[in-house]
Amino acid sequence: MSVVFLLLFVGTMATVAGTLFGLANPIITTFLIGLVLFIAYQIYIQIFFSSEKFKNIKESIKEYTTNCNELNDHIEWLKCTHADIRSFDYGEGHLYDNSNFNFQRKEWSKNIKNHLVHNCSASVCKNASDQPFKYLCKYFDIKASEETLSSFEIVLNNFAAAEQGKVLLQNERDSILLDVSKSIPTLIFFFSKNKLIQKLGFEPIDLSDLYFPVFTFQYVSAGGNSSSKCDIKLNITNLDSFIKYLSEIVKFRKSVVGQRALMTSSLREKIKSRDNYTCQYCNLSTRDEQNLLLEIDHIIPLSKGGITSEDNLQTLCWKCNRTKGARIVLAS
Ligand SMILES: [Zn+2]
Incomplete structure (x- = not known):
């Protein structure tokens, strides 16, 4: 219904504009028709976005x-x-340009x-x-x-x-x-x-x-x-x-836990493939959710003495990984 209203409105305005200015100045007419179309479109989308129908669509995908x-x-x-990464504090120092001849050293x-x-x-x-x-x-x-x-x-x-x-x-x-x-x-x-x-x-x-x-x-x-x-x-x-x-x-320091590995991009892929692209906490996999973000987690965190080794790495979905992080912060 709003489309019909829009077309009627635009048609009327364009005709009025054309009658008033058309013969005298085609540039103004074109500009006016463009402006009217633009305003009409803006009104149209405003009406749509505030409609009950749109609110229902929005609500249905809220989750x-x-x-x-x-x-x-x-x-x-x-x-x-x-x-x-860098936590050095070098302190404050000030550099003054005292040279003669007004050198520009921006x-x-x-x-x-x-x-x-x-x-x-x-x-x-x-x-x-x-x-x-x-x-x-x-x-x-x-x-x-x-x-x-x-x-x-x-x-x-x-x-x-x-x-x-x-x-x-x-x-x-x-x-x-x-x-x-x-x-x-x-x-x-x-x-x-x-x-x-x-x-x-x-x-x-x-x-x-x-x-x-x-x-x-x-x-x-x-x-x-x-x-x-x-x-x-x-x-x-x-x-x-x-x-x-x-x-x-x-x-590398000698470790009894296992061989120290390097957390490179290829190791990330290796661990995900080993774990069948499945979160080791909630069992959600990329087969269940195509766009699931999987992350690589240190089972014993590096901060607690864990190392990067295949035994100490697991695949977690981003939600479980985030929750685990929060739990560790609370526990420490
Ligand atoms: Zn999970």
Whole structure:
């Protein structure tokens, strides 16, 4: 009924506009018709989104949207895990540019407070791009110890889960949308999809990879005219290689629990396949839920002396893993 009302309204307005301005100025007429169509469409979608029918659709999928939003929050949490890798406090210092001749050295002061940027000579900058991990450890005080290695393994484990979670969450949301698509007017489904997603109660999914830490070597010449930069982005591929690099330097402590393994992407897959893509707590598997996010968990946490070994790793769904984490915090 609202579509009929819309067409009648648009038709009338367009005719009135055409009669008034059409002969005199075709540009104004086109603009006015466009404007009227736009306003009419906005009114139409407002009417639809506040209708009883839409409220019922929203209510019918509430359980799924809540689930998606919880997963979304969890993914955002996974992305933040690298924040505590570096806990050095170097103290406060102030740099003043006292040079004569009014040199413009804006570049100098730009990133001075950022602990992920190292200002260095041109040759260090160049060498850092040739041997990124070596320079990363040296200039950003990343000690090649078993403790550091474990921290980076946790980061990789969480980042890998976040990356996979983003894809699964989007698939899940798309399949929910497809289910309700029959009850949504085609016009709205295709032209106002983002608004529809928002009105149904889905929180926006951040698909960017901005959360990967980027370590920067930066050279700026004394006059500020010449400069170069080397960025080392710790994305999944680089983290995988960095962990292998650290492990070659670190000598593992002797452990009676079992052979120390490296929590790389391939080990994650191996454990999931061993556990039949099934959560070891609730028995939910990817066969039951296609878009289920599975994570790799240390049975005895690293913080309680557990190590990364196949015996000490298990597959858990993200919900059970999160609950386990909460239980451990409460117990300690
Ligand atoms: Zn589970």
